Amino acid sequence: MNQSTRFLNACNRQPVDATPVWLMRQAGRYMAEYRALRERYSILELIKTPDLAAEVTLQPIRAFNLDAAIIFADILTLLESLGLHLEFVKGDGPVIRNPVRSSADVAALTLRPPEEVLGFTLEAIRLVRRELDGKIPLIGFSGAPFTLASYAIEGGGSRHYTLAKGLMYHQPAVWHAFMSKLAEAVGLYLRAQAEAGAQVLQMFDSWVGSLSPADYREYVLPHSRRAIELAKGNTDIPVIHFGTGTAGMLPLIKEAGGDIIGVDWRIDLAEAWDRLGSDVAVQGNLDPVVLYAPIPEIKKQAARILDSVKGRSGHIFNLGHGILQHTPVEHVAALVDFVHEYTAEGYHQ
Amino acid sequence: MNQSTRFLNACNRQPVDATPVWLMRQAGRYMAEYRALRERYSILELIKTPDLAAEVTLQPIRAFNLDAAIIFADILTLLESLGLHLEFVKGDGPVIRNPVRSSADVAALTLRPPEEVLGFTLEAIRLVRRELDGKIPLIGFSGAPFTLASYAIEGGGSRHYTLAKGLMYHQPAVWHAFMSKLAEAVGLYLRAQAEAGAQVLQMFDSWVGSLSPADYREYVLPHSRRAIELAKGNTDIPVIHFGTGTAGMLPLIKEAGGDIIGVDWRIDLAEAWDRLGSDVAVQGNLDPVVLYAPIPEIKKQAARILDSVKGRSGHIFNLGHGILQHTPVEHVAALVDFVHEYTAEGYHQ
Numbered sequence: 001m002n003q004s005t006r007f008l009n010a011c012n013r014q015p016v017d018a019t020p021v022w023l024m025r026q027a028g029r030y031m032a033e034y035r036a037l038r039e040r041y042s043i044l045e046l047i048k049t050p051d052l053a054a055e056v057t058l059q060p061i062r063a064f065n066l067d068a069a070i071i072f073a074d075i076l077t078l079l080e081s082l083g084l085h086l087e088f089v090k091g092d093g094p095v096i097r098n099p100v101r102s103s104a105d106v107a108a109l110t111l112r113p114p115e116e117v118l119g120f121t122l123e124a125i126r127l128v129r130r131e132l133d134g135k136i137p138l139i140g141f142s143g144a145p146f147t148l149a150s151y152a153i154e155g156g157g158s159r160h161y162t163l164a165k166g167l168m169y170h171q172p173a174v175w176h177a178f179m180s181k182l183a184e185a186v187g188l189y190l191r192a193q194a195e196a197g198a199q200v201l202q203m204f205d206s207w208v209g210s211l212s213p214a215d216y217r218e219y220v221l222p223h224s225r226r227a228i229e230l231a232k233g234n235t236d237i238p239v240i241h242f243g244t245g246t247a248g249m250l251p252l253i254k255e256a257g258g259d260i261i262g263v264d265w266r267i268d269l270a271e272a273w274d275r276l277g278s279d280v281a282v283q284g285n286l287d288p289v290v291l292y293a294p295i296p297e298i299k300k301q302a303a304r305i306l307d308s309v310k311g312r313s314g315h316i317f318n319l320g321h322g323i324l325q326h327t328p329v330e331h332v333a334a335l336v337d338f339v340h341e342y343t344a345e346g347y348h349q
Numbered sequence: 350m351n352q353s354t355r356f357l358n359a360c361n362r363q364p365v366d367a368t369p370v371w372l373m374r375q376a377g378r379y380m381a382e383y384r385a386l387r388e389r390y391s392i393l394e395l396i397k398t399p400d401l402a403a404e405v406t407l408q409p410i411r412a413f414n415l416d417a418a419i420i421f422a423d424i425l426t427l428l429e430s431l432g433l434h435l436e437f438v439k440g441d442g443p444v445i446r447n448p449v450r451s452s453a454d455v456a457a458l459t460l461r462p463p464e465e466v467l468g469f470t471l472e473a474i475r476l477v478r479r480e481l482d483g484k485i486p487l488i489g490f491s492g493a494p495f496t497l498a499s500y501a502i503e504g505g506g507s508r509h510y511t512l513a514k515g516l517m518y519h520q521p522a523v524w525h526a527f528m529s530k531l532a533e534a535v536g537l538y539l540r541a542q543a544e545a546g547a548q549v550l551q552m553f554d555s556w557v558g559s560l561s562p563a564d565y566r567e568y569v570l571p572h573s574r575r576a577i578e579l580a581k582g583n584t585d586i587p588v589i590h591f592g593t594g595t596a597g598m599l600p601l602i603k604e605a606g607g608d609i610i611g612v613d614w615r616i617d618l619a620e621a622w623d624r625l626g627s628d629v630a631v632q633g634n635l636d637p638v639v640l641y642a643p644i645p646e647i648k649k650q651a652a653r654i655l656d657s658v659k660g661r662s663g664h665i666f667n668l669g670h671g672i673l674q675h676t677p678v679e680h681v682a683a684l685v686d687f688v689h690e691y692t693a694e695g696y697h698q
Contacts, residue, residue: 248596248616267597
């Protein structure tokens with residue numbers, strides 16, 4: 001076996017020669033190559049120029065022995081494609097100047113074909129697939145309806161999600177109309193990425209851990225399920241369903257869909273898998289801050305995770321959330337190599 | 350039965366006539382009476398003037414039909430008592446000007462008798478007990494060692510806790526020395542509050558949900574346990590052990606100690622209680638943002654929580670974290686009354 005099949009086999013809970021590993025936000029500011037490009041281009045320029053997005057996607061692939069690439073993009077371009085005005089403000093992160101707060105705001109959002117409004121990412125996918133030439137698979141991704149709705153309603157990041165939850169509780173019909181539109185947009189965008197060449201799809205519900213399980217079930221689950229169904233269409237492309245802070249609602253995340261469930265570090269991975277059941281694969285779950293630790297501590301923590309799920313099929317090693325900005329690149333290299341070495345012999349038999 | 354015993358009975362998993370309810374941060378900016386005082390005094394002046402702290406403690410007791418009072422104080426005065434310079438900066442929240450980053454910083458911290466350095470809170474406890482005159486019990490509290498260590502190391506609030514975790518991973522001996530000192534300080538402070546008249550103690554580990562269960566076990570649990578042991582001394586005073594984001598490590602929170610485990614809204618309360626076992630009481634767990642919702646939604650969500658644990662002894666109704674700043678007071682009143690009405694007849698038989 002080799003790297004061309006390792007990640008896909010794990011997605012399908014098939015035998016592997018070593019545990020596959022990739023890292024959320026593996027392309028980004030912790031890499032000098034990326035910072036060099038960012039001196040010349042804004043984030044949105046990198047994302048919207050297919051050649052540059054392809055180049056950024058490949059930077060970590062050249063630097064580390066990763067088992068999958070993930071297309072360089074941002075979850076918020078989808079909101080922009082619906083008519084929201086997105087800006088990346090230095091120090092403040094993404095800001096949306098015309099947030100969604102009313103029934104009229106929802107009605108004003110227009111769903112257009114992904115090829116028309118998000119074609120730059122689809123083209124980048126085609127370029128990367130050509131470059132990778134089958135050596136490792138490429139992941140496409142989108143934000144999940146709830147996380148996108150939160151950004152769109154709050155107008156940016158949030159601590160308590162009072163406006164997003166406020167819309168839920170005060171205007172449930174508007175909430176559901178908005179979420180239905182987002183589910184459609186997310187599903188079609190993911191489907192288009194698959195058609196452009198993405199071999200696995202990940203749906204990021206990064207902020208879903210702000211919800212109670214009961215609110216998740218009522219206000220979010222049906223829309224996440226719809227998005228995943230549309231993404232798969234009548235194909236069997238593996239879908240990774242990722243969230244943080246989901247330790248108290250893993251069965252609901254699974255109920256919403258996904259062949260692989262991504263979990264953060266706030267729960268033991270084996271315990272998470274027990275709660276999910278062996279009919280899904282799992283992805284995770286090293287605390288990204290551990291990558292700041294000395295290399296022996298990184299290896300100790302990676303080994304703990306690997307030991308805990310030894311003997312099960314379908315583990316994809318990853319962090320519990322994205323790589324942090326000041327992560328030393330040599331620590332990333334050490335982690336990736338360690339996961340392969342530790343699981344290459346004896347572990348998977 | 351009446352309100353003098355309802356809360357304490359629930360703490361001890363004894364029969365009650367209705368489910369007791371109090372709310373974290375029940376004294377605070379959402380109340381006009383509090384804002385009026387804050388126009389004349391800083392937060393630290395309110396905390397350090399026993400008459401004023403007692404007055405603020407009693408404001409929500411006069412306004413709502415609560416089953417317990419909690420002394421008005423702040424978890425960070427304990428850090429100040431050890432020699433750290435604490436300031437409340439408008440917009441930024443608490444800031445510590447001389448954060449703890451090294452072995453020398455830890456050595457410089459001096460443990461002094463609580464009566465000497467935190468006497469204002471102990472005196473406020475004595476005043477409030479006198480005013481309450483046995484009508485409802487009074488809760489004393491402290492931050493837990495980890496949450497205090499995080500503030501002290503980061504120098505304020507934090508998103509990723511990279512400095513706190515950095516000290517853990519890079520200088521574990523310094524970390525443990527600091528945590529030992531904090532455990533001692535927390536334990537003695539809580540004990541002193543009990544001796545001054547607090548009838549129940551709560552230890553807030555608000556940021557503990559940033560940790561993996563494995564890191565909690567290795568770097569935090571022994572120190573939280575030590576603090577709780579010291580707090581109880583050879584008495585049987587009930588201790589509430591509260592954290593947020595703990596859905597993935599509830600058995601470890603229990604292992605660290607506490608007669609009542611406080612949980613946030615990110616897990617169903619009945620499921621949390623199942624994982625903890627019936628030999629502890631539980632406190633929680635309405636999402637504080639729900640108090641912004643229309644009153645029928647508040648009642649629906651409170652009823653869901655109450656229904657889920659019906660038939661079990663030892664539930665204290667509370668939010669999953671503190672009341673938010675713009676919460677309408679009439680919603681607080683409606684919630685408190687609803688919990689009593691819903692559980693007054695039939696529910697507890």
